[in-house]
Amino acid sequence: MSPTRPGPAGPRGRRGLVPARLWPGDMVRVGAVGLRTRPLRAFLSALGIAIGIAAMVAVVGISSSSRADLDRALDALGTNLLTVAPGTTLTGEQARLPMAAEAMVGRIGPVESLSALGRLADAKVYRTDRIPEAETNGIAAYAARADLLAAVGGELASGTWLNEATSGYPATVLGAVAAQRLGIGHAGPDTRVLLGGDWYTVVGILEPAPLAPELDTAALVGWEVAESRAGFDGHPTTIYVRSEEAQVEAVRAVLGATANPEAPNEAEVSRPSDALAAQRAAGEAFTGLLLGLGAVALLVGGVGVANTMVISVLERRSEIGLRRALGATRGQVRAQFLTESLLLSALGGTGGALLGAAVTAGYAATRGWPPVLPVWAVLGGVGATLAIGGLAGLYPAVRAARLSPTEALAAP
Structure with missing residues (x-):
């Protein structure tokens, strides 16, 4: 293609050169x-x-x-989960929720379901009886209600969850991190841990729990066996509440006063999904x-x-x-x-x-x-x-x- 083309004739018949157009x-x-x-x-x-x-x-x-x-x-776990736990007293000591806290919270109209944990403060968890007492690996022992897993939207990685049959016997379910720290890969009748001085059979291992991260480092036992063997006093340390989606904020506003009416300022209410947000x-x-x-x-x-x-x-x-x-x-x-x-x-x-x-x-x-x-x-x-x-x-x-x-x- 030539860069120029003939232009119109000049006054003496000569044609000039006009640059040719370049198309795109x-x-x-x-x-x-x-x-x-x-x-x-x-x-x-x-x-x-x-x-x-x-x-x-x-x-x-x-x-x-x-x-x-x-x-x-969040869609799978739900954003309607609330938790209430004891805070601190005016003197800076650890507060306690009343033993009737669960029953009182259950009377809140929009509450659909609830469950609870109870911390076993003096119960340490070990893989064998030859481990020094100070080496707890940060594993905490809790008494757990049988409906806890459904309340927090948790899932099992191995074994089964606590039920009416196992809640009264020395059986435990380990959180994902707790099982890893104890070197336990799967649950079974031959897998045991030492909890509070007694041997407990590991009947289940949990998947990581995004809405209840405290379960990841926990060893969970039934409420009844905790009271009979581990010296548990029956006071819940965390109550998990599922409410109607449209009424979450309304329930949140009254949850602390309902769980601990004598000292509502000593109850801490949180929404776990807020942490994920x-x-x-x-x-x-x-x-x-x-x-x-x-x-x-x-x-x-x-x-x-x-x-x-x-x-x-x-x-x-x-x-x-x-x-x-x-x-x-x-x-x-x-x-x-x-x-x-x-x-x-x-x-x-x-x-x-x-x-x-x-x-x-x-x-x-x-x-x-x-x-x-x-x-x-x-x-x-x-x-x-x-x-x-x-x-x-x-x-x-x-x-x-x-x-x-x-x-x-x-x-x-």
Whole structure:
């Protein structure tokens, strides 16, 4: 395609030369020449952009996948769980809930179900009787109601839960962390632990309990056997309450006074799902930090593109001079190098978006999360790449357009 075409006849019958128009498709082909002739340099420059975009897309994707998994867990566990536990007295001593606290809480109208734990303060848990008494591994013993597992939305990893048959006998269910610290991988009739000086058969092991993390490091025994063998006084230390979803805040407002009417200020009421929501907020703040790092990487990639384009202009001065001598305008030369810069950035942005999506999917698969990649993250990443590529290629393009044909052709 010729860069010029005949113009209208002049006053003496001569025809001038008018620069030919370059259509968008022609401009893309012309701009791609520099990338095809220097593939390694183009690849390395695009790689710098791709790393920045991949980092940004992966951070957003992994964060979104984590939040989706948390939301899924909250939907499964429910956000209508409340807990009430003893706080401290005015003198700073540990308060106690009344033995009738469960019955009083159960009279609250919107309460659907409830259960309780009772701490066995003097009962230590050991794998064998040869372990020094001070090495408790942070495992606490609790008396547990038979309906506790359903109340907290817990699940078993091995064995069975306490029932009417086992609650009166020396049987225990271990939390996930407690079982790990004791070196117990599965429940069975031959697996025993020493609890409060007596041997208890491990009949079950729990999965991690997001809404009741205190269960993870616990050894749970039946309420009856705790009273008969472990010296348990019957006072609950944590009451778990499930209420109607629409009445959670109303129940929360009266729960402390109902559980301990004589000293309502000594009862602490909490909503476990709030802790998970706070965890999500902290994750979002951390995501912002990582996005900042990704933006820095993207900026470094933009500098690499600018450097590549400046060197390309210096190396191709003869080509620029020849095009100008054949009739190419300054605007066409400027558009050529700007298009080349945008193509380079588009390659990096597209590759980075695909790499970021692959990292998100792979990481989510290893953690068992649903892979979630917001469309705005991919489009925004590619858009940011094109913007940086345009800015990075603007100066080299203007510099190439300012070269005069004679100066460019005379260049070595």
